[in-house]
Each structure stands twice: as C-alpha cells, then as structure tokens.
Amino acid sequence: MVRNPERRTALVDAAIEVLAGEGARGLTFRAVDARAGVPMGTSSNYFANRDDLFMQAAARITVRMTPDPARVEKAMRPAPSRELVTDLMRWLVQRMADDRTGYLAMLELRLEATRRPALRDRLTQTVRANVEESARFHREAGLPGDADAFLVLYLAMTGLLLEHFTLPAVLAGPEGDPEAEGTVDRLVELVVTHVIPPS
Structure with a gap:
C-alpha cells in the first residue's frame, strides 16, 4: 500500500x-x-x-517546536545583552503557548519514557542534542553568561514552563490570577536577571 x-x-x-x-x-x-x-x-x-x-x-x-530560522535571524538583530536574553526567553514562552498541545504532549511522552526504555533513549538523545545546540547558539551569538549560567537558565526556564502550563496558580501574581497581564513576563525577567550577568 x-x-x-x-x-x-x-x-x-x-x-x-x-x-x-x-x-x-x-x-x-x-x-x-x-x-x-x-x-x-x-x-x-x-x-x-x-x-x-x-x-x-x-x-x-520536535519539528513543531523548532523555531523558524528567519524568525531567529530577526530576533538576533539587536546587540547581545541581558535584555536580548530576556526577549528570547519571552519568545520561548510564547512559542510554547502557541503550541500548548505539543508542549503538554511532550510532558506526557517524558512521563511515558520512564516506562519505555526505547522512548527514553530517543527522548534523551533528542533533548540532549537540543540543549547542546542551544548552548552552542548562546555561546556563538556572544550572549552574556558562561556555560554554567546557560545551564542554570535552561533549568530555570524548564521549571517556569512546567509550572505555567500545568499549575499556573502556583506562580500567581499578587492578585492571585496566574493569567494576569505581565505575570509570566515578570517571572521570565526575574529568572534572567538572577542568572545572566549584565552585559
């Protein structure tokens, strides 16, 4: 057939x-x-x-979550700075929000991978390659922060995304509304400010 x-x-x-x-x-x-x-x-x-x-x-x-190279090129036009890193992390959150279904499905696959060795091996290879590529991109773009800072940023953003898409009330703003205007933006800025040194 x-x-x-x-x-x-x-x-x-x-x-x-x-x-x-x-x-x-x-x-x-x-x-x-x-x-x-x-x-x-x-x-x-x-x-x-x-x-x-x-x-x-x-x-x-993985294909759905990979950003369009033309959009990446446009996003990287400003000079490397902590502000640019903040903008890139906000864009990351927006891309995941735009494909919320894909993000949640990947979380399900990660859980299923704890029970399926072949899936665990495949996901480990894919995610490791993505992290290594992101670290290379960060370094070659001249963005502030060394390899350790990048790793901490990756881990912090992973946690932020997990909370935002599964239990958003955990990160609720002062009014208790996790969807309040600017709540996630403020948290992204908080993460970047504490992890990435100023330019």
Whole structure:
C-alpha cells in the first residue's frame, strides 16, 4: 500500500492531541483515528505499533517546536545583552503557548519514557542534542553568561514552563490570577536577571 505523507503527518498531529488531552494511556490507534476523523484502522496502516506512534509523536513535536530560522535571524538583530536574553526567553514562552498541545504532549511522552526504555533513549538523545545546540547558539551569538549560567537558565526556564502550563496558580501574581497581564513576563525577567550577568 502506498502511504500518503500528508496523512501520516495529520495522524501524528492527531496523536499529539490525544497525548495532550488524554495522556499516554489514551493513545490508541482507535483514538488517533477518531481524532483525525479518518476511518477506523487507518493509523494501524501507518504505524507498526504504539511504540512507533510514541516515537513518531516525539519526532513531530520536535519539528513543531523548532523555531523558524528567519524568525531567529530577526530576533538576533539587536546587540547581545541581558535584555536580548530576556526577549528570547519571552519568545520561548510564547512559542510554547502557541503550541500548548505539543508542549503538554511532550510532558506526557517524558512521563511515558520512564516506562519505555526505547522512548527514553530517543527522548534523551533528542533533548540532549537540543540543549547542546542551544548552548552552542548562546555561546556563538556572544550572549552574556558562561556555560554554567546557560545551564542554570535552561533549568530555570524548564521549571517556569512546567509550572505555567500545568499549575499556573502556583506562580500567581499578587492578585492571585496566574493569567494576569505581565505575570509570566515578570517571572521570565526575574529568572534572567538572577542568572545572566549584565552585559
């Protein structure tokens, strides 16, 4: 059978929606077919098994979360500074908010990886490569902060994103509203100010 690449992508995107909405246990071929609006049995023609579906979802999320090079080039026009790092971290939060489903699905995959060694190995390789690439980018762009500062920034932003997208009330502002205007921006600035030295 000739498989349609566009349909495969649509099925993987449907799997990501299932992961985000129902968790790893809810990720079945039947659930993917229903979410994609295709005849039952379609996804089983595209993926060998659930492990394959998990792997394909992880790869697709990585593609979806990778910023457009043209947008990166535009974002990097200002001179390297702590303010630029703050702007980049705000952009990171915005990109994750724009694909909240993908972000939540990746959290589900990380949890599932604790039970599936092959998925754990794949995610470890992917995330490690992304962190190393980000560290290289930070260094070569001349952004302030050494390798240790970058690592602390990565860990702090990972925690900020986790709280913001799962338990936002933990980070609620003085009014107790986690969605209050500027709450996340203020927290991003707080993180960067405490981690990255001034230019």
